[in-house]
Amino acid sequence: MYHSRFSRLVLHIVLGLTACIVVFPFLWMLTVSFSEQSSVLNRVLIIFPSTWNIEGYKEVFRQTPYFRWFLNSSFITILLTTLQLVFGTFAAYGLSRFTFPGRELLFFLVLCTMMIPPQAIMLPSYMVITSFGWVNSYWGLVMPNIAKGYVIFMLRQFFLQIPRQLDEASQIDGCNSLQTLYHVYLVSALPAIISVTLIQFVRNWNDYYWALVVITEKLKLTLPVAIVTFRDETLVRWVPTMAAAVLSVIPVVLLYLFGQRYFLETNLASGTK
Amino acid sequence: MTYKRWEPYAYIAPVLVLFAVFFIFPFFYSLFISFNDWNILTGDKTFVGLKNYRTLFASKIFGLSIRNTLLYVFTQMPCSVILGFLYAVLIEKSGRAKVVYRLLFFIPVVISVSAASLSFLTIFNTMHGPLNAFLKLFGITGPNWLNSPKSALPAIIIIGVWQSFGYNVILYMSGLKQIDGQLYEAADLDGASALRKTISITLPLLSPVSFFVIVITTLSSFQVFATVQILTNGGPNNASTVWVFYIWREAFRYFETSTASSAATLLFVFMLAATFVLVRHFQKTVFYK
Amino acid sequence: MAAVSLLISGGLLFAGGNQEAPKEGSTPDKIEITFTHVFSGARGEVMKGIVDRFNASQDRIVVSQRDVPGWYGGLLEQLQTLAVGKQLPEVTIMSLSESTTMRSQLGAVSMQHYIDHDGYNLDPFIPRMLDLGRDAATGEQFALPFAVSTPLIFVNRDLLRAKGIDAPVQPETWAQIREWAKTVSDPAAGINGIGFQLDFDTWQFQILLDSFGGQMADVATRKVLFNKEAGQRVMDFWLGMMLKDGSFPNITGSEAADNFINGKLGIIVATTGNLRSFTENAQFDLGVLELPTWDDLERKNPRRIAGGGSNIFILPSTPEKQEAAWEFVKFALNEESMKAITEGMGYMTARKVMADPDGPMADYMAKYPDSLRAYDMIDDLVNWYNWPRQGARITQTLLDNIIAAFNEQKSGKEALDDAANATMQILGW
Numbered sequence: 001m002y003h004s005r006f007s008r009l010v011l012h013i014v015l016g017l018t019a020c021i022v023v024f025p026f027l028w029m030l031t032v033s034f035s036e037q038s039s040v041l042n043r044v045l046i047i048f049p050s051t052w053n054i055e056g057y058k059e060v061f062r063q064t065p066y067f068r069w070f071l072n073s074s075f076i077t078i079l080l081t082t083l084q085l086v087f088g089t090f091a092a093y094g095l096s097r098f099t100f101p102g103r104e105l106l107f108f109l110v111l112c113t114m115m116i117p118p119q120a121i122m123l124p125s126y127m128v129i130t131s132f133g134w135v136n137s138y139w140g141l142v143m144p145n146i147a148k149g150y151v152i153f154m155l156r157q158f159f160l161q162i163p164r165q166l167d168e169a170s171q172i173d174g175c176n177s178l179q180t181l182y183h184v185y186l187v188s189a190l191p192a193i194i195s196v197t198l199i200q201f202v203r204n205w206n207d208y209y210w211a212l213v214v215i216t217e218k219l220k221l222t223l224p225v226a227i228v229t230f231r232d233e234t235l236v237r238w239v240p241t242m243a244a245a246v247l248s249v250i251p252v253v254l255l256y257l258f259g260q261r262y263f264l265e266t267n268l269a270s271g272t273k
Numbered sequence: 274m275t276y277k278r279w280e281p282y283a284y285i286a287p288v289l290v291l292f293a294v295f296f297i298f299p300f301f302y303s304l305f306i307s308f309n310d311w312n313i314l315t316g317d318k319t320f321v322g323l324k325n326y327r328t329l330f331a332s333k334i335f336g337l338s339i340r341n342t343l344l345y346v347f348t349q350m351p352c353s354v355i356l357g358f359l360y361a362v363l364i365e366k367s368g369r370a371k372v373v374y375r376l377l378f379f380i381p382v383v384i385s386v387s388a389a390s391l392s393f394l395t396i397f398n399t400m401h402g403p404l405n406a407f408l409k410l411f412g413i414t415g416p417n418w419l420n421s422p423k424s425a426l427p428a429i430i431i432i433g434v435w436q437s438f439g440y441n442v443i444l445y446m447s448g449l450k451q452i453d454g455q456l457y458e459a460a461d462l463d464g465a466s467a468l469r470k471t472i473s474i475t476l477p478l479l480s481p482v483s484f485f486v487i488v489i490t491t492l493s494s495f496q497v498f499a500t501v502q503i504l505t506n507g508g509p510n511n512a513s514t515v516w517v518f519y520i521w522r523e524a525f526r527y528f529e530t531s532t533a534s535s536a537a538t539l540l541f542v543f544m545l546a547a548t549f550v551l552v553r554h555f556q557k558t559v560f561y562k
Numbered sequence: 563m564a565a566v567s568l569l570i571s572g573g574l575l576f577a578g579g580n581q582e583a584p585k586e587g588s589t590p591d592k593i594e595i596t597f598t599h600v601f602s603g604a605r606g607e608v609m610k611g612i613v614d615r616f617n618a619s620q621d622r623i624v625v626s627q628r629d630v631p632g633w634y635g636g637l638l639e640q641l642q643t644l645a646v647g648k649q650l651p652e653v654t655i656m657s658l659s660e661s662t663t664m665r666s667q668l669g670a671v672s673m674q675h676y677i678d679h680d681g682y683n684l685d686p687f688i689p690r691m692l693d694l695g696r697d698a699a700t701g702e703q704f705a706l707p708f709a710v711s712t713p714l715i716f717v718n719r720d721l722l723r724a725k726g727i728d729a730p731v732q733p734e735t736w737a738q739i740r741e742w743a744k745t746v747s748d749p750a751a752g753i754n755g756i757g758f759q760l761d762f763d764t765w766q767f768q769i770l771l772d773s774f775g776g777q778m779a780d781v782a783t784r785k786v787l788f789n790k791e792a793g794q795r796v797m798d799f800w801l802g803m804m805l806k807d808g809s810f811p812n813i814t815g816s817e818a819a820d821n822f823i824n825g826k827l828g829i830i831v832a833t834t835g836n837l838r839s840f841t842e843n844a845q846f847d848l849g850v851l852e853l854p855t856w857d858d859l860e861r862k863n864p865r866r867i868a869g870g871g872s873n874i875f876i877l878p879s880t881p882e883k884q885e886a887a888w889e890f891v892k893f894a895l896n897e898e899s900m901k902a903i904t905e906g907m908g909y910m911t912a913r914k915v916m917a918d919p920d921g922p923m924a925d926y927m928a929k930y931p932d933s934l935r936a937y938d939m940i941d942d943l944v945n946w947y948n949w950p951r952q953g954a955r956i957t958q959t960l961l962d963n964i965i966a967a968f969n970e971q972k973s974g975k976e977a978l979d980d981a982a983n984a985t986m987q988i989l990g991w
Contacts, residue, residue: 095285115492147287
């Protein structure tokens with residue numbers, strides 16, 4: 001391909017500017033969180049605060065049970081993600097490797113659960129939770145979300161790509177279907193599984209609306225909902241609010257930075273084939 | 274492959290049970306409630322047939338919520354998809370900086386929608402937010418973003434595009450990688466321009482990816498809720514009330530279970546129909562073995 | 563696999579243990595009840611203090627307190643949610659605008675029974691405030707006032723003085739306020755004239771409406787009245803400042819408060835509950851004024867101020883727990899608790915002695931003379947209007963229409979008429 005120096009320069013300018021815009025809200029969060037309250041409303045577009053002020057962070061720790069929220073989020077997310085992957089793997093395996101009557105219908109059902117907004121059944125789901133006595137409990141938060149269409153769908157796509165010969169080979173070796181699952185499928189699709197796990201981890205961590213509906217007690221909240229409640233006074237104080245937002249986002253951003261390979265590289269687009 | 278008859282069912286059963294309890298049953302329950310007048314606190318139920326639906330269709334606010342939702346979806350989705358494609362192409366060409374750009378563009382996807390909303394709440398602040406301050410540098414007086422009916426929904430759309438197009442960039446990049454470079458070389462020999470190459474080679478070969486991207490983006494687009502609830506509360510004067518927000522507000526603010534259920538059932542049925550149509554098409558283009 | 567089951571069982575234990583924390587570990591002798599409120603942060607500490615002192619003062623009852631996010635709206639939503647799940651707290655506060663909902667939908671237990679039974683003396687209480695928890699028709703005291711507020715006019719005296727305005731503590735008319743706003747407003751310098759915290763609910767609308775001689779509605783004749791002449795005067799007042807004078811920017815109440823604290827807004831009409839935070843955060847000479855005594859120069863209508871803030875309610879549970887709740891209510895309304903509430907949060911409390919300059923608040927009043935400004939207006943307190951049903955929806959409808967007028971989507975008259983018609987439809991009137 002033919003690239004002049006000039007067109008390369010333009011390319012990088014466009015990409016660079018866009019990257020700045022894309023990252024700006026995150027940088028802004030950081031900047032404001034370290035600023036002084038009074039200077040915030042007077043600043044224009046300075047990326048670094050003139051003085052580094054951690055009052056906002058101190059206030060978050062002072063006024064809110066941040067660590068408790070962090071633990072809640074961590075616990076729920078790890079638990080839920082694990083369950084989603086375990087159940088999802090079994091289901092994906094069942095839907096990909098075997099043929100049986102009703103397979104297409106079941107797959108359609110899985111697709112439906114992916115496509116229909118959860119808020120369409122939010123109210124009756126809530127009533128179901130109530131009847132189990134799970135309001136304001138982590139049962140109510142976790143159980144309805146264990147069966148996740150996205151996970152089943154993606155894993156099924158990856159499983160479908162594993163050559164059948166491996167399957168048959170393991171059968172010949174005397175493995176039953178469970179062992180085949182473990183030795184053949186999980187091992188071969190491991191990077192893909194890690195990808196799906198990480199993406200689900202982020203999604204579960206960031207979940208907002210269901211936690212908003214189910215959890216009524218401040219101490220049990222997960223971070224995304226908790227930071228919004230922190231804002232809900234008659235004043236929106238920018239500095240502590242942004243500090244709280246940063247603190248809620250940092251764990252996931254770190255996970256992303258360290259695990260970027262799994263987020264970005266493993267062929268998510270293979271799901272389209 | 275030999276296996277016992279019951280094996281596949283055993284693998285699927287756990288998920289199926291959960292789906293039955295938390296997806297299928299709630300749908301029918303919602304359908305049932307929507308045909309009743311139900312006081313959730315006292316438990317009184319009276320069958321009223323289609324009355325709730327009639328009230329719903331007569332409600333200007335519900336109509337507005339559908340209009341706003343469609344406006345949102347059919348603006349945010351195309352922007353997100355097209356930008357995803359454009360930037361995927363650009364980043365692919367950027368050589369060694371590719372890794373850095375890719376990393377940065379995906380960041381909005383991992384930031385929780387509530388943290389992002391709080392950040393945007395200050396960014397869109399009319400008098401002191403950086404956005405209007407930036408516009409002022411060019412002599413433009415920024416709109417009263419979140420407080421004006423004309424700009425509230427656009428603000429929500431902007432956030433929606435921001436948060437989603439990075440994911441599409443990654444998807445398109447994976448797709449682009451799989452296109453055989455030789456095709457482009459052959460086209461070069463024929464003297465094709467960059468534009469021609471894009472139209473005749475890139476786009477057609479990317480069509481399965483595009484299809485996937487469009488479907489995924491559209492479906493998550495219909496679910497817009499958190500940004501509305503945090504930034505505008507559906508306002509000003511319902512200018513940013515979207516379908517899902519309408520349902521949530523009826524159910525959890527006004528405790529109107531009947532109206533909420535009807536609106537929710539309608540959404541469910543609408544998306545079900547859309548899924549059906551999409552899956553049919555999907556099967557035709559993709560399920561080749 | 564083993565790891566997964568371990569994790570799951572750990573989760574079950576955790577989740578199970580989390581289920582009903584306050585009810586666990588009840589020994590047969592102790593009664594455990596929950597108290598919900600809306601205050602977090604420093605204000606939440608005041609609530610915690612009251613609860614801790616109560617628990618320390620006796621052995622029979624243990625109260626645990628919980629602050630619910632989202633202010634009174636959030637608390638009401640949560641109470642309704644908890645009612646469905648049969649997990650209501652035993653004691654709660656609630657906005658004065660929702661007394662009807664509390665009684666009719668959540669079945670709040672009338673306190674009259676306990677007052678009579680105990681011979682609880684209501685004489686030390688300010689009668690006007692007691693009215694806030696009393697059924698006007700039957701005279702029944704269904705709840706007691708907990709933390710009462712009125713709006714106050716907070717001003718940045720530095721900004722006003724720079725324009726030659728020396729605002730008296732008692733302004734005369736709203737027309738006067740409008741004049742000040744116009745004078746102070748200097749958009750080129752980034753200074754706005756006035757802000758109102760009117761977008762949370764219809765409290766301020768009602769206060770202006772009442773003060774202009776109007777009325778929200780009349781249940782007896784099933785007529786909505788807020789769109790009549792007085793209501794239009796309110797809209798004209800606000801729209802005049804917003805669209806003609808340009809002194810009242812179209813922003814949210816929280817933005818206005820932010821701007822005020824940062825010295826960018828001259829006047830703000832906000833609840834007395836903000837007094838402490840404004841006093842602590844403002845870097846300028848803060849003036850605290852009462853609401854004007856008259857509507858305008860013709861002095862046709864005296865001010866009438868809907869009491870804001872909250873009552874404290876007992877919610878239905880077992881007779882034993884309700885008794886325990888009553889014990890806590892009495893404690894929460896004693897002088898020590900009231901002192902904490904006023905000092906820590908800036909609200910008014912209902913005992914006459916708390917308004918007495920020589921009473922328990924003497925030191926506090928000497929130190930913060932502005933703090934009791936609201937008490938001077940007590941004689942003009944009236945009840946916050948409670949819609950018989952669907953209060954949340956009606957309030958939102960009225961607010962939506964007011965905002966529509968602010969955004970010039972409709973005229974002030976259209977806005978109120980639309981809201982009135984919608985309200986009548988909602989109520990079936």
